[in-house]
Amino acid sequence: MRSVRKIYQFFVDGPLKKGTVLNNRYEVMAVIGKGSYGIVYLCNDWKTNENIVIKQLRNSKRRSKKELQQFENEMSILRLLNNKNIPKFHEKFSHDGHVYFVMDFIETDNLEEHIFNKHVTFTEMESLHFLNELVRLVSYLHDHDIFHQDLRIPNILLQNTQPILIDFGLSKRIVSADSPDELVLEMKRQDFYDLGEILLFVLYTTYSPTDKKALPWTEELSLEKETVHILKRLLSIQAPYSDIREISMDLQTAITKLN
Numbered sequence: 001m002r003s004v005r006k007i008y009q010f011f012v013d014g015p016l017k018k019g020t021v022l023n024n025r026y027e028v029m030a031v032i033g034k035g036s037y038g039i040v041y042l043c044n045d046w047k048t049n050e051n052i053v054i055k056q057l058r059n060s061k062r063r064s065k066k067e068l069q070q071f072e073n074e075m076s077i078l079r080l081l082n083n084k085n086i087p088k089f090h091e092k093f094s095h096d097g098h099v100y101f102v103m104d105f106i107e108t109d110n111l112e113e114h115i116f117n118k119h120v121t122f123t124e125m126e127s128l129h130f131l132n133e134l135v136r137l138v139s140y141l142h143d144h145d146i147f148h149q150d151l152r153i154p155n156i157l158l159q160n161t162q163p164i165l166i167d168f169g170l171s172k173r174i175v176s177a178d179s180p181d182e183l184v185l186e187m188k189r190q191d192f193y194d195l196g197e198i199l200l201f202v203l204y205t206t207y208s209p210t211d212k213k214a215l216p217w218t219e220e221l222s223l224e225k226e227t228v229h230i231l232k233r234l235l236s237i238q239a240p241y242s243d244i245r246e247i248s249m250d251l252q253t254a255i256t257k258l259n
Contacts, residue, residue, distance in 0.1 A: 057099045073171070083137070141171075152197075153201055
């Protein structure tokens with residue numbers, strides 16, 4: 001059944017060709033991303049002569065109420081956000097029965113490409129400063145009752161050492177006053193765990209293995225105890241954080257220790 005679905009998706013989810021014009025305004029220049037339910041294009045806006053990004057709900061998903069709601073949810077979340085480190089939402093439109101939305105194009109690579117293709121490295125101090133900037137962004141989201149739920153290195157652009165957060169396809173908006181405390185805490189801790197994994201990724205950029213046998217990060221990485229403490233709490237090895245302000249305070253302590 002799964003293979004039949006994949007064959008179906010292969011035939012119906014073909015991306016738009018270069019040069020296709022959407023909404024009498026946006027010319028497709030390239031495909032820049034493919035997710036489980038969306039295809040992302042780099043387009044030129046004829047009205048402003050600027051490059052923008054358009055996300056399309058996959059053809060195989062547009063008749064699914066759940067997938068359509070997820071697509072609408074991403075748009076509703078982006079509409080609420082106004083932060084220079086998050087792409088700005090512009091508009092939603094339909095074209096030939098397909099659903100699209102438009103957002104800012106930010107000309108830079110994601111963190112995954114910077115690490116694995118450009119071999120960018122982070123010292124322990126640089127890693128903590130980078131995480132601190134990312135924590136500011138996540139704090140901004142949480143203050144708006146938004147939980148990203150998909151914080152991964154492909155979903156973080158890196159521009160002049162600053163993180164740009166993208167892909168809100170799995171994000172949730174849960175108003176604390178109307179929701180159980182346990183659900184809100186679960187959403188927070190998922191974001192915190194993801195932050196821990198991102199911190200590990202950037203810390204490992206300066207690691208050179210000396211043994212063929214893989215060891216736990218606690219043995220492979222030589223870190224200050226304050227950094228270890230942050231990692232263990234983010235990854236729930238020790239008592240997990242309950243609020244992002246706790247993370248900020250521990251980060252300031254760790255950065256001060258390294259200065």
